[in-house]
Amino acid sequence: MCDSLVAAGAETADGVTLFAKNSDRKAGECQPFLQFPEMMHPPRSVARCTYVQIPQVAETYRVMGHSPWWVWGFEQGVNEHGLAIGNHSIFSNEPLEERLGLIGMDLVRLGLERGRDAREALEVIAALIETHGQGGPALAPDAAGYHNSFLLADPREAWLLETSNRRWAARRIRLGSASNHFSLGSDWEIGSRDLEAFARSEGWWRGAGRIDVAAAYRNRHIPKQISEGRKRRSEALLLARRGQHDLESMQGILRDHLEGGSAWQPGSTPAEERFFTLCAHSNPVHWTTASMLAPLPEDRNAPWPVWISFGTPCTGIFLPVYLDGLIPASLARGGEVATPDSAWWVMKSLQDAASADPVRHTPVLREGWADLEERIETERLRAEAAARRSSAAGDRDRAAEIMSEFMASSVEEALKRAEALRASIA
Numbered sequence: 001m002c003d004s005l006v007a008a009g010a011e012t013a014d015g016v017t018l019f020a021k022n023s024d025r026k027a028g029e030c031q032p033f034l035q036f037p038e039m040m041h042p043p044r045s046v047a048r049c050t051y052v053q054i055p056q057v058a059e060t061y062r063v064m065g066h067s068p069w070w071v072w073g074f075e076q077g078v079n080e081h082g083l084a085i086g087n088h089s090i091f092s093n094e095p096l097e098e099r100l101g102l103i104g105m106d107l108v109r110l111g112l113e114r115g116r117d118a119r120e121a122l123e124v125i126a127a128l129i130e131t132h133g134q135g136g137p138a139l140a141p142d143a144a145g146y147h148n149s150f151l152l153a154d155p156r157e158a159w160l161l162e163t164s165n166r167r168w169a170a171r172r173i174r175l176g177s178a179s180n181h182f183s184l185g186s187d188w189e190i191g192s193r194d195l196e197a198f199a200r201s202e203g204w205w206r207g208a209g210r211i212d213v214a215a216a217y218r219n220r221h222i223p224k225q226i227s228e229g230r231k232r233r234s235e236a237l238l239l240a241r242r243g244q245h246d247l248e249s250m251q252g253i254l255r256d257h258l259e260g261g262s263a264w265q266p267g268s269t270p271a272e273e274r275f276f277t278l279c280a281h282s283n284p285v286h287w288t289t290a291s292m293l294a295p296l297p298e299d300r301n302a303p304w305p306v307w308i309s310f311g312t313p314c315t316g317i318f319l320p321v322y323l324d325g326l327i328p329a330s331l332a333r334g335g336e337v338a339t340p341d342s343a344w345w346v347m348k349s350l351q352d353a354a355s356a357d358p359v360r361h362t363p364v365l366r367e368g369w370a371d372l373e374e375r376i377e378t379e380r381l382r383a384e385a386a387a388r389r390s391s392a393a394g395d396r397d398r399a400a401e402i403m404s405e406f407m408a409s410s411v412e413e414a415l416k417r418a419e420a421l422r423a424s425i426a
Contacts, residue, residue: 001025001180001286002075003230003278004086004151005238005253006158007245008174017296019153020250021086022313023066023075024280026140027287030334030344031075033308035064035327036113038080047110049073051100051136054128060113062323066290066308069335070141073105076292078306079112080323083121083154084294088178089138089146091219092164093204096145101135102128104148111152118152118159122170125150130166130192151178155298160184162213167192169213175242177234180227182214226285229273233258247293247307247318254291255279255314262314263362264355279314281355288312290344302388303403305380310347314362315354317369317414320380324387325403328411346415350422361425368421376410 001024009015023031038061045056050072065077076086087104102110107125115121138145149162151173161170162184169184169191186209195213199205205216234253241249255262256278268275270285280288291309305320308331321327334342338349354361383406387399 001227001280001282002086002088003234004076004088004178005234005250006151006153006173006176007238007250008158009155011175011238011243012245013243014246016298017153017155017158018245018247018250018293019084019086019151019158019296020254020293021076021151021291022254022278022280022288023086023290023292024282024286025068025075025289027283027289028348029140029289030069030336030342030348031066031290031310032069032334032342032344033064033290033310033321033327033331034067034074035323035332036060036062038062049106049110050103052102052132054102054132057114061116063109063112064306064321064323064327065109065112066292067109068105071103071105073103073107073109074112075105075108075290077108077112078292078294078296078323079115080300081116081154082296082298082300082304083112083115083117083152084292084296085111085121085150085152086178086292088149088151088180090149090162090180090182091222092147092182092217093202093219094147094164094167094198094217096147097133097135097165099133099135101133103134103136103138103145104150105138107148108150111150115152117154118157121152122150122159122161125161126168126170126192129163129168133166134163149178149182153296155296162217164217167195167198169195175238177231177238179231179234181222181224181231182218183231184213185215186210186212188213225271225273226276230276230278234278247295250293251307251313251318253278254293254309257281257314260359262366264312264314264358266358279312281312281358291318293318301391303384303399305384310344311351314358315351315365316347316418317373319407319410319414320376321407322403325400325407328408330411330415343411343415346418350418353422353426364425365421368424369417372413372417376413379406379410
C-alpha cells in the first residue's frame with residue numbers, strides 16, 4: 001500500500017523541500033535499509049533486478065533506501081543529487097501483464113541510480129516500463145503483483161507519476177500526497193502516446209475532452225475505503241500547516257491515527273474507512289514497516305541527513321543517516337526470520353510489545369525516546385559541523401569517517417533504548 005507526501009520549498013518553514021513516505025507492507029516483512037556507491041559499468045553490463053535483467057547504463061549514482069528483504073529494489077530512497085522517490089500500489093482496469101517484468105520497487109531504485117532530478121528520473125521510469133513492462137509478485141514473494149504510482153521530488157520540483165502496465169501519465173505537484181488509487185484527472189501534463197487511445201479502445205473513456213486518467217483507468221471494484229480516507233487525511237494535514245512544514249510536522253503526519261494522534265486505537269474493521277490510518281496497523285491488508293523523511297536541500301556540499309524509521313513510526317524513532325559515510329551494518333541486516341543483529345527486527349519486537357495495549361504503551365514510548373532524540377540531535381549538529389570543517393580542509397575521507405562514526409553511535413544507542421523500552425512495557 002503506502003502513502004507519500006511532498007512539500008516544496010515554498011511550503012516549508014526553511015524553504016527546503018520535504019519528502020516523506022510510509023511503506024505499508026505485510027506486517028512481518030523485514031525491510032532493511034541499504035546503501036550502494038556510485039559506479040561506472042563496462043559495456044554490455046546488465047542490472048539484475050528482482051525478476052528480470054536489463055541493460056545497465058554506463059554510470060549509476062550513489063543511493064540508499066528501504067528494501068524488503070527479498071527484493072532487488074527500494075520502497076523509498078534518495079540519491080546523491082538530492083532526488084527522492086517512493087512508489088505505491090494502484091489498481092487499474094487493465095490486468096497486469098502475466099509475464100515477469102520490472103516491479104515498482106525495482107523502478108524506484110533504477111530511477112534513483114539513473115536520474116539526476118525528478119523529471120529525468122520520471123523519464124527513466126517511463127522508458128523502462130514502456131520497454132520492459134511491469135509484472136511479477138510484489139506484495140510478497142508468492143503473492144500478487146500490481147501497477148504503480150511514484151512520487152518523485154528534488155530540491156526544485158516534484159512529480160506524481162501514475163502507471164498502468166506500459167502506459168503512464170504525470171503532473172507536477174507542489175504540496176500533496178499519493179496513496180493507493182489513481183488520482184490524476186484531466187490535469188496531467190505528460191503521458192504515454194497511447195494513454196487515451198488504449199482507454200477508448202477498451203471502452204473506459206468516451207468523453208469528448210481530454211482524458212481523465214482516474215475516471216478511465218481506476219478499478220472501481222477495489223474498496224475505496226482502503227485509500228480514499230488516507231488521501232483526504234494526508235492532504236488536510238498538509239494544508240493545515242501550509243508554508244510552515246518542518247521535520248516535526250511531517251513526522252506527525254507519518255505517525256497519524258486520526259483522533260488517536262500518535263497512538264493507534266484498535267477496534268475498527270476493514271469495512272470502515274477509519275481502519276486504514278496513515279500510520280498503518282491494518283492487518284491483514286497492510287502495516288507500516290518502514291518510514292523515510294528526506295529534506296532535499298539545494299546545497300549538498302555539507303552532509304545532509306535523511307531520517308528513517310523501522311516498523312511503525314508511532315512506536316519507533318527517526319534516525320539520521322547519510323550518503324556521506326557508511327551506514328551501520330545493523331541497518332542493512334535482516335531476512336525472513338528474526339535475528340537480534342537486525343535493527344529492523346529489534347524495532348519490530350518493540351512494536352509488537354506496544355501493540356498489546358497501544359493506547360497505554362505508545363505515550364510511554366514517545367516519552368521514552370524523547371531524551372535520546374534530543375541527544376542525537378545535539379550530536380548530529382556537532383558531527384555535521386566537524387565534517388564540514390574536514391571537507392573545507394580538503395579531507396573528504398575524514399568527513400565521511402566522522403559521519404560514519406556518528407551513525408554507528410546513534411544507531412547503537414537507539415537499539416539499546418529499544419530493548420530497554422520493550423522490557424519496560426512487556
